[in-house]
Amino acid sequence: MTFYFDNSATTKIKPEVLKEMMPYLTEEYGNPSSLYGIGRSAKKAIDIARDKVANLINCDKNEIYFTGGGTESDNTALKGIAYRAKEKWNKKFDNKTEEIAENNTKNKIKKNHIITSKIEHHAILETCKSLEKEEFDITYLDVDKDGMINLQELENAIKEETFLISIMFANNEIGTIEPIEKIAKLAKHKNIIFHTDAVQAIGNVPINVKELGIDMLSLSGHKIHAPKGVGALYVRKDIEFDSFMKGGHQERNKRAGTENLAGIVGLGKACELAKENMEYHIRHVRGLRDYFIEQISKNIENIRINGSMEHRLPGNANISFIGIDSTALLLELDKQGICCSSGSACNSREATPSHVLTAIGLDSEMAKSTLRFTFGEFNTKTEVEYLIQKIKQCETKLKII
Numbered sequence: 001m002t003f004y005f006d007n008s009a010t011t012k013i014k015p016e017v018l019k020e021m022m023p024y025l026t027e028e029y030g031n032p033s034s035l036y037g038i039g040r041s042a043k044k045a046i047d048i049a050r051d052k053v054a055n056l057i058n059c060d061k062n063e064i065y066f067t068g069g070g071t072e073s074d075n076t077a078l079k080g081i082a083y084r085a086k087e088k089w090n091k092k093f094d095n096k097t098e099e100i101a102e103n104n105t106k107n108k109i110k111k112n113h114i115i116t117s118k119i120e121h122h123a124i125l126e127t128c129k130s131l132e133k134e135e136f137d138i139t140y141l142d143v144d145k146d147g148m149i150n151l152q153e154l155e156n157a158i159k160e161e162t163f164l165i166s167i168m169f170a171n172n173e174i175g176t177i178e179p180i181e182k183i184a185k186l187a188k189h190k191n192i193i194f195h196t197d198a199v200q201a202i203g204n205v206p207i208n209v210k211e212l213g214i215d216m217l218s219l220s221g222h223k224i225h226a227p228k229g230v231g232a233l234y235v236r237k238d239i240e241f242d243s244f245m246k247g248g249h250q251e252r253n254k255r256a257g258t259e260n261l262a263g264i265v266g267l268g269k270a271c272e273l274a275k276e277n278m279e280y281h282i283r284h285v286r287g288l289r290d291y292f293i294e295q296i297s298k299n300i301e302n303i304r305i306n307g308s309m310e311h312r313l314p315g316n317a318n319i320s321f322i323g324i325d326s327t328a329l330l331l332e333l334d335k336q337g338i339c340c341s342s343g344s345a346c347n348s349r350e351a352t353p354s355h356v357l358t359a360i361g362l363d364s365e366m367a368k369s370t371l372r373f374t375f376g377e378f379n380t381k382t383e384v385e386y387l388i389q390k391i392k393q394c395e396t397k398l399k400i401i
C-alpha cells in the first residue's frame, strides 16, 4: 500500500479529469489544425480548456498559451521576453538607425537586466544562467531565514536596464509564499514586466492575476491532478514576446508543435475542479498539515520547521530532523510504503544540499537532515496518524544506529 505525502512532486490524476480526457485518447483523435470534423472538435475542446484555465486565474482566454509543462512555461516566459528585448536593443545599437543619430539617450539604454531570486526552481535558475551567456545581466536576490525576498532589496536592485522581474509565487521546497501583489505593484511603477512561477501555488492559493497585477504566470498540470507534460503560460494581452519553440503556427504562433490535446483537456478540467474545490482543498490540506506539525513537534525532539508559518502553502511541511540523515529516514519510511521527499523531486537524487535550504541559512549538515511532506486532497487523517507513528519509529531506530 502507498501512503503518498509528496503532492508537490506530482499528484494523482483525478477520475473526473481522466474521464474528460478519454475521448481524446481514443475516438476523438483529430489534429486541432485539421479542417475536417474531428479536427474541428479537437480545436473546440482546446478552446473550452483555455476558458477553464483562464477562469481559474481570472484572465482572458486569449491570454493563455498551452505548453509542455511548468519548465517550458518558465523558459517561454523568460526567453520570450528577453529575446524580444534583445531584438529591440540590437536595432537601437545599430549605428545606421536614425534613433542613434537623434542621440536620444532614453533609447540608448540597453534593457538587458533581469531580477530573480536565489530560491527559484531550476527551470528559472538554469534559464537565467543560459541568458547570462547571451549578454544578459541577472541579479539573484537573497531571501531571509523564512525564504522571503526583501522588497527594499528588490527596489534597490532595479536599474535603468531592468526589463523583467521573475519571482516565484510559492517555493516548492519550503512552501513560502512571496509578497506577489507588492512585487507586481513595484514592477508596474517602474515599467518592468513581472513574471511569476506559480507552479506550486496554483490550486493551493486563490490567484487573480488582474487583482494582483501579474503580467505573466507559469503553471503546470501535474501539480493539480492533471497529467504530466502539459502546462500553460498566462501573458497579459499587450505584452509582446517571442516564441522560443520554432516550427508550426500553433498557439497563435507562440508555441510550435502539435498540441497535447488530451493533456490540455485534462488541464482544463483540473483547473475547473481546482476553482470549484478551492475552499475545501485549502481547509482540508491545511488541517492535515497543521495536525502533522503539531504532533511531530510534540513527539520528536530536535526538529526544526523550515519556511514561513504565516505565508505558507497550506499543504507544505518542511522539517529538519537534527542529527538524522534524511536519505536514510526517507528509505526507512519507503519500506513502510510512505512517499516523501528529501529536497524537491527534481534534485532529490543530487548529493549537494538544496539551494533553497542553503539560501535560508541551513548548513550542509542540517540541510541533509531535512524532509518535505506535502499533503493533498486524497490524504486522510488516518494516513497522517500512520505517518507520524512511522516517523517516530524510524527516527528512534536511526538515532540508535
Ligand code: PLP
Pocket: 008, 009, 068, 069, 070, 071, 072, 074, 121, 123, 168, 170, 171, 172, 197, 198, 199, 200, 220, 221, 222, 229, 231, 344, 345, 346
Ligand atoms: N516550477 C516549480 C516551482 C516547480 O515546483 C516545478 C516542478 O516541480 C516546475 C517549475 C517544473 O514544472 P514541470 O515539472 O511541469 O516541468
